[in-house]
Amino acid sequence: MDDGTAQRNRRVGVMGGTFDPIHHGHLVAASEVAGLFQLDEVIFVPTGEPWQKSGRKVSPAEDRYLMTVIATASNPRFSVSRVDIDRPGQTYTVDTLRDLRDASGAGTELFFITGADALAQIFSWRNAGELFELAHFIGCTRPGHTLSDPGFPDGGVSLVEVPALAISSTDIRRRQNDGEPVWYLVPDGVVQYISKRGLYRGAT
Ligand code: ATP
Ligand code: MG
Structure with missing residues (x-):
């Protein structure tokens, strides 16, 4: 058994997302991966603005950031980073990982959770080759999504x-716009934040 004296790299998960809004799917995925990969911390990283996602206007970064903080506040191993929302221009995962690596220093292993x-589009990402040197990639399968291996490195x-x-x-925004409940799909504080800020009115 490990007596705790052995040096062990710090293992940090990185969960990038638009988080418009963050929901329990994101939180369960992060928690599950943290357990399986013995992660010490998971950093949630909301993407920057301005940019369009599937032709839709994304909510202000500050709202998405605050909802992510509210959703993760109760978990001591979860934190939120502003690196992507504070960097001007479109978010590229390679920049996210470089910034987090520089901030965390030597002896930290990064695990990018997506x-x-x-993940299926990974080779269209900027600097795809460098990505695998910066982090181990963990792809979460979810209902309705399957993954065909486009030739990932071993x-x-x-x-x-x-x-x-x-x-x-997408479903949460539609529900909010249509007056359907979003309770229990997102943390309670996020339900209240959405309503307080009037988010997703007229969402499609
Ligand atoms: P949208 O419907 O606007 O695309 P989303 O629910 O997919 O939003 P994102 O912010 O795009 O949320 O997701 C961030 C990351 O979390 C992505 O890598 C996405 O694949 C993953 N993810 C989203 N929903 C789930 C879920 N229910 N279970 C596991 N992973 C998820
Ligand atoms: Mg998505």
């Missing part, structure tokens, strides 16, 4: 099946 949908990617949570931010 949905299988996003050992660079792990796939994890997270408990089936058919929750998406």
